[in-house]
Amino acid sequence: MIPAPFDYIRPASLEEACGVLAEADASGDDVKVLAGGQSLLPLLRLRLAYPAALVDLGRLPELHGIEDRGDHVFVGALTTHDEVLRSGLVREQIPLVALATATVADPAVRHRGTFGGSMAHADPAGDLPAVALALDCVFVVRSGEGEREIPAAEFFVDYLESALGPGEVLVGVRVPKLGPGWGYHYEKFHRTAQAWAIVGVAAAVRRAGETIEEARIGLTNMGPTPVRPRVVEAALRGLSSPPAGDDGAHDRVRDACGQADSGTSPPSDLHAGPDYRRHLARVLTHRAVRATAG
Structure with missing residues (x-):
């Protein structure tokens, strides 16, 4: 489809850009900021967004x-x-x-x-x-x-x-910068390489020897905003993350990660329902933590 008509503004400075946006707000005009355009342009093309003007920030070196x-x-x-x-x-x-x-x-x-x-x-x-x-x-x-x-x-x-x-x-x-001792992993489940995540898990884990001292988890597509399951972070703290062979320790890590969907409100769409996303959150969190902590 063809976007609805709009004015195009390319400010020469950040101060000018802020001024243009402030004036638009005062006048009640709907103005969108254009950065890379990879999210905004499809919305314009489908007329899911039809602003009065676009403010293009692309040539502001300070950004x-x-x-x-x-x-x-x-x-x-x-x-x-x-x-x-x-x-x-x-x-x-x-x-x-x-x-x-x-x-x-x-x-x-x-x-x-x-x-x-x-x-x-x-x-x-x-x-x-x-x-x-x-x-x-x-x-x-x-x-x-x-x-x-x-x-x-x-x-x-x-x-x-x-x-x-x-x-x-x-x-x-x-x-x-989190410093030494941290491991990192991003686990993503999606249909194709170009598609949005059905569920994604960002994990950072700090170990001392075989003990998890701190964990940080972020969940993609498990609610209207990204989710940080602090109950999982608390459950992982102090657990042992040993090499393969200690099934008991691995079970405790798995049980902690099994709380990843607690308190979430995952969406339902053509690709997955809420229950499936909750299952993915639990499984992918366990994978991400094991990848970071051994």
Whole structure:
């Protein structure tokens, strides 16, 4: 289909972009921000979205790049998935981001889609929001009134709805470095390589010897927002994660991961019903934890 008519605005600076968005909010106009366009353009084409104007941020240099900032890595909102994958800094310091990004759609989408755009779109079936939640990322946003920070636990509000306010632009994401002793894995179940996850699990586990000292889990597509099953994280803490052969210890890890669907509200669609997604969450969480902890 052909999109409905809209005005096209390409601001020359971040300040101008914030001003345009603030004016649109004051006048009541529906204005959408265009980053990579990999999520927005299909909605426009199907006329599921018909804004009065698009504000294209694609050429704002301050929104690009990946920087080492001591205790965290700062990923600019307009950094493409491909740039994230090719970054040695990402692979070395925040490897869970690299693992999940490698599963995003296909190479064509990864060359155009952006790190910040996929977050701001707030699709619970997206791979990266669950990673941001598990890693306690912080979202840096700016408006005409200044800059503020939003923790990942507060950023994803509802289905396709983030905490970005009127006139605010996502500048980038602070991804904490977890340091030595951590293992990482992203487990995803989907129909084809290009499809959204039916269920995905982002896992980070810190061990001391054969004991799990800390676990962080993020679930994809198990509710209207990404889910962090803290009951699983608490149940895993202190458990032994030994080599193959200790069936009792492995059973305890499996039982802990079997609580992954607790308190979730998975959707029902053409690909899976809620019960099947709950089953996948339990199985995939166990796989992800075993992959990180041995």
